[in-house]
Amino acid sequence: MKTVVVGGGVIGLATAWRAAREGVSVTVIDPAPGGKASHASAGMLPGHSGQLYEQEELLRLCLASRDLxxxxxxxxxxFAPSGFRRDGVLDVAFDEDALRDLDQQxxxxxxLGIHAERLSPEECAKLQPAFGPVLAGVLMPDDGAVDPRILQPALITAIEALGGTVIRRGATRVEDHTVVLDNGDKVPFDRVVLxxxxxxxQIEGLPEGAIPEIRPVKGQILRLHSETPLLNLTSRALSTGGASLYLVPRLDGELVVGSTYEETGYDETVTAEGTQSLLTRVAKFIPGVGSLxxxxxxAGLRPASPDGLPVIGPTTVPDVYMASGHFRMGVQLTPITASIMASYLTDTTPHDSAPPFTPLRFS
Known part of the structure; x- marks a missing residue:
């Protein structure tokens, strides 16, 4: 059974790797694997998201991925280092409204049985002395982050070690059980994952309506650097008025600060306005950040489905599958998405969180 995966971001690569581990012959097609939204992502793996309060099915999917x-x-x-750190996530409130949100969280x-601890201002200052004054914090010691710029090359290494192939070309069309490349070459498949x-x-050749439109939402992300890490663990600085940020430190002294939210179509331009917004916001929370x-x-383009939920599984077209639309949660949902897709590709029963997210819901 030959499977072609069109798309070499973290979702496509992880799907190919998990399928290869199950004995599937896999080929990944992407002109620059790991070079788009996943490359820009900070890779935070939080134990909670405000999006989950009234999204029971998405919550189950997120918890399943967290466990995996x-x-x-x-x-x-x-096969290779993954860039994964499970050393905790600290959410901190910088104003009264954020404090109420933190208590609700x-x-x-x-x-849900997620290990979380409420911290006093003094305890937060001990954990993250670089922060300005905070009102309280919540520590999730079992969570952390992964560096997609390490994770994606590791996935490519693992795919190739298992006999898979990565073709660095664009895919333009799907027709007659082949993927047509931007140079005219054709790659045959038994099954294809978009x-x-x-x-x-935008991939041509499929019936109208078979693939839901995935909307791009731009996010600009800032990277600062110091000789030693400014923060000790991944954090979310919570404040009202759109000032909240996530802050992901790397062991080499890099600090990833994100992000903006921009409905600008397929524009991937990084802007002075985006830079200024992130610098201004992070300076509110970390007084010494200016020395970095x-x-x-x-900038990365987050993939948003029509209903804002991931699209994972078989389409109405036989042998054509889809794994996209993860919006802000692509890295977070990578393990469960790869597991679900590997099940579909090997004709086994996927995780019980999978059924609500198939593309069939748009048919």
Whole structure:
């Protein structure tokens, strides 16, 4: 059974790797694997998201993925380092409205059995002395982050070690059980997985309506650098008025600061306005951030489905599958998406969180 995965972001690569582990012959097609939204992503793996309060099905999917991360990483690191850190996530409130949200979050996490601890301002200052004054914090010691810029090369290494192939070309069309490349070459398949983010629905040759439109939502992300890490663990700085940020430190002294939210179509331009917004916001929370070296500003296009939920599974077209539309949760949902897709590709029963997310819901 030959499977072609169109799209070499973290979702496509992880799907190909998990399928290859199950004995599937896999080929990944992407002109620059790991070079789009996943490359820009900070890779935070939080134990909670405000999006989940009234999204029971998405909550189940997220919790399933959270449970899978340790084993997913352990298996991947048989081939290469993954960039995974499970050293905690700290959410901190900088104003009264954020404090109320934080208390609601803590109660919600406790109801789910997620290990979370409320911290005093003094305890937060001990954990993250670089922060300005905070009102309170919630520590999730069992969560953390992964560096997609390490994770994606590891996945490519693992795919190739298992006999898979990565073709660095663009895919333009699907027809007659072949994927047509941008140079005219054709790659045959028994099954194909469309995992090209917000470009997925632009692949030609499929019946109208078979692939839901995936909308791009730009996010600009800032990277700063110091000789030693400024923060000790991944954090979310919570404040009202759109000032909240996530802050992901790397062991080499990099600090990833994100992000903006921009409805600008397929524009991937990084802008002075985006840079200024992120610098202004992070300076509110970390008074000494101005001394860090400016390393990079990048932009990624988050893939948003029509209903804002992931699209994972078989389409109405026989042998054509889809794994896209993860919006802000692509890295977070990588293990469970890869597991579900590997089940579909091997004709086994997927995880019980899978059925609500198939493309068939749009048919």
């Amino acid at each position: 991360w340790p084993s997913f990483v352990a298996e991947l690191e048989e 803590l109660a919600f996490q406790e109801s 995992a090209a983010g917000c470009w997925t629905h 070296r400016f390393a990079e500003i990048s």
